[in-house]
Amino acid sequence: MTIIDGKATATEIKKEIAAEVEARVARGEKRPHLAAVLVGHDGGSETYVAHKVKACEECGFDSTLIRREDDITETELLEIVAELNANPEIDGYIVQLPLPRHIDEQKIIMAVDPRKDVDGFHPVNVGRLSLGLPCFLSATPSGIMELLGRYNIETKGKHCVVLGRSNIVGKPVAQLMMQKSNPGNATVTVCHSATPDIREICRQGDIIIAALGQPGFVTADMVKPGAVIIDVGTTRVPDPTRKSGFRLSGDVDFENVAPLCSAITPVPGGVGPMTICSLMRNTLLAASGSVY
């Protein structure tokens, strides 16, 4: 049984990106420059953005952090987006979600220039992903495909069961897994809250990608021996023994499922660390103009 080490893979990828950046700079090209807009003081968002800024350093990128209080108006935020779209120094940027309730997230996402949309959230990038055209892949699906590829996990003709149909994980990863490419070329089943026989379907999965956000949902009786398990769940579960007061829990009962599998991602240290790599990869692609 292989434990898929997302942390080590992410470190490796960041080194590869840093080498590409230094080669670019040596050729006289500009350093990739990622900007992040952070509104308010949500604990999770603070952590994510701090990690992204740190990853920029590791990759040799320039980075800009734009902070605003959560009383910013939608119009003011749209102005920042327009400035970032127009600024030739910025190759790509993200607006960290969630946004305060008085701001329409979809409106902000639609305002981002698709050529700088390194989160891959704009409908143009979502559509291009579905059509198999060059695009900025959203971070989690992209990280999953990278892990499958680097661990040489056979996907062609395999039955991949995706649990969850969210716009940022379930739907796009299903699209990627069915695409005629490698990794990909899998038969794909998408299960969700309205699926009555989710256990029976899981048992057919050669590959299970769990993205429901329900701690420990996938139990040993749902897993075919030899299956590959990708656990996308990262729910904060209260844990008084930790200094932080919580621990991250995946969607898979790791302890009992792992012995059955041929390969499995742990939580934390599996898919999580990969998502920032995808963002870095997209920023490098944006800087090199190789998508648009």
Next chain:
Amino acid sequence: MTIIDGKATATEIKKEIAAEVEARVARGEKRPHLAAVLVGHDGGSETYVAHKVKACEECGFDSTLIRREDDITETELLEIVAELNANPEIDGYIVQLPLPRHIDEQKIIMAVDPRKDVDGFHPVNVGRLSLGLPCFLSATPSGIMELLGRYNIETKGKHCVVLGRSNIVGKPVAQLMMQKSNPGNATVTVCHSATPDIREICRQGDIIIAALGQPGFVTADMVKPGAVIIDVGTTRVPDPTRKSGFRLSGDVDFENVAPLCSAITPVPGGVGPMTICSLMRNTLLAASGSVY
């Protein structure tokens, strides 16, 4: 067993659209106006475009047919597209595919203003479909959803097996069937040329949507009794007994499968006639500005 009558449903829908158009005109609003660009003399394309022009008449739309010979250059065709984008008289338009080989179809599709893309082929519309946002649905998936809805076929929690992963049928109909909506909310499995056990998976399907383009592929042994079968195949098979020299064949062995089903679409007269209705519906939506 119900034979799902696409022809009768399409006639009904065109009448409904015509009534909406007359109500619009009575309110002093403009008649929807659809334009079609037809390059060359492909037999299938000639027929499709003629049907579309006729449907415009039935719905009370204005229509414009722009014909060019197949020696038109890509630049000339892009100019026509730019004019149609700019022309406020035209609410929506289609460029009939396939185009001659020296023209890059994807480039033409990308040049169509998404707000006039009533075929729903532009990545923005594909992405919006996937995200569950208002959009122009592409014709065949939209026609299938309309038939399921009008025949009150329960889809929630059902297992829907989609055969084929094309950009114009398999992928978008899979997206629509998994969406949290009605029709929709189904568990969806997408099978394709790389699926080894397609027969076993079909037998699990409460609903099978066959869009492989392989005449008679779905045989009786692949169908669970009581299943609903949507046959999207329309392959021209040589038939010397017909004046035209061919007949249309679906992907389903209708004669042997129909007795097992609870409902089935015939070929011809099933999904086919519905596709033009979707185009008419999109044109009406474009004219009323209710998508963008």
